[in-house]
Amino acid sequence: MKDGWKFLRSLRFRITLILVIVGIVPSIIIENGIVQSYEDRAVNLRTVTVKNQCDILCNQLVRNGYMDNPSNEVIDGEFNLLTNIYGGRVLIIDRDFKVIKDTYELDRQKYMVSQEVVNCFRGKETSQYDNRNNYIEMTVRIQDPDTKNLRGVLLISVSTIEIRSSIQILEQRGLLLLAVIMLTVLILGYVLSGYLVKPFQKVTHPIEDLTDGYLEESISVPDYLETELITDAFNKMLGRVRALDESRQEFVSNVSHELKTPLTSMKVLADSLNGMENVPNELYQEFMQDITEEIDRENQIITDLLSLVRMDKKASDLNIEMVNINDLLALVVKRLKPIAAKQSVELIQDSFRPVNAEIDQTKLTLAFSNLMENAIKYNKEGGWVRISLNADHKYFYVTVADSGFGIPEDSINHIFERFYRVDKSHSREIGGTGLGLAITRGAIVMHRGAIKVYSKEGEGTTFSVRIPLTYVV
Ligand SMILES: Nc1ncnc2c1ncn2[C@@H]1O[C@H](COP(=O)(O)OP(=O)(O)OP(=O)(O)O)[C@@H](O)[C@H]1O
Ligand SMILES: [Mg+2]
Structure with a gap:
């Protein structure tokens, strides 16, 4: 668990993450764009085709007097064909807003005063795509081809369910492709970040060695400018550590030497006194005087050393x-x-x-x-x-x-x-x-x-x- 957290904080993880984001986000955007433009094109094409068919049909309606007598087998056959092909429903509405033909036979003889129909009577044909319920609904004017008199409105809705299923297939494939891209980027990113991060590991190892006590070699990792800067700074620090170490050793040897000198003198003085028999009093006093001086000296050194240690704090x-x-x-x-x-x-x-x-x-x-x-x-x-x-x-x-x-x-x-x-x-x-x-x-x-x-x-x-x-x- 701890290692997991460590990895999340690592440079390697960050590089992988950035590569994945850089790889995935554009792919998602492109995939969405492709799906959207496919949908727009398919709906447009369908609208234009159906509209053309309806225009032809409307002309036939007027010529055959269907608006006055809506029981023409040929025309009804055409309606059935149209609704079968496109899986939809056709309503013919006359100038009194009465439904004179409904291929579903649900609204016949009823009145239809929807906004679209009214707009169409006013001269504005409409076409709407409902992508939730998957259909296109449009209104087409039925007018006399010669006099251009408005005779009624054709309201048609056609299903777009097969456009939707094509989109679903497209989306599924896109998702699969995304997953493949993601996996590839992930693997590539992991390998690549490992390669990129390697020089930094090269810096860490010698530092760890140093902590274990090797002060001898300077380190050099010139792979990147950054690693070079780190190692340069480190080598400078190393130089100081070495100098400090040397001065510490020198200090210790100096201290022991300085502390030993008065002791050696005292030992020599004391030994010679011990070695002599019947020491004359003056000589004895002289030697004792010398010994006292050495003790004073030793004392002075220790006092000074203590002051120095205090200054070092x-x-x-x-x-x-x-x-x-x-x-x-x-x-x-x-x-x-x-x-x-x-x-x-x-x-x-x-x-x-x-x-x-x-x-x-x-x-x-x-x-x-x-x-x-x-x-x-x-x-x-x-x-x-x-x-x-x-x-x-x-x-x-x-x-x-x-x-x-x-x-x-x-x-x-x-x-x-x-x-x-x-x-x-x-x-x-x-x-x-x-x-x-x-x-x-x-x-x-x-x-x-x-x-x-x-x-x-x-x-x-x-x-x-x-x-x-x-x-x-
Ligand atoms: N004013 C000075 N004129 C000439 N030499 C000096 C002078 N001050 C210091 N020195 C030299 O520098 C050396 C170091 O001085 P420092 O005061 O550190 O040590 P010290 O006087 O020998 O011993 P102590 O620890 O008792 O002061 C001296 O031994 C002396 O040779
Ligand atoms: Mg002095």
């Missing part, structure tokens, strides 16, 4: 409120002042105008403090960091510029990647996990914002951030 997790951005930046600057002072880096804050925006305060605070922290960390002694805020009617702009080492050109495209650090050995001294910018960019993108970086090695780096003033879902 849906935008609906944002806690949006109206925030004064000047205050927010001032707070971050205040918090980082001691660290900057330690490195003799000057923190300068420029605010061109008061800015209020709908943002998630916690997430953007983290983002900006990451940028400033980097600007301080990767700076030289006595350098500076300049934070400026500006806005237009749609966005606010924050730039964090520093006088630090700058970022090499070949690294600039990678700095937002998770765990990426420009100079591993150098960065190692400075400390960090390489997750800061990934977190920052995550937070900004969640606000439908953008982040760009300009840098020159040895001169400094500028990060510029653009975020909409009102949050759009």
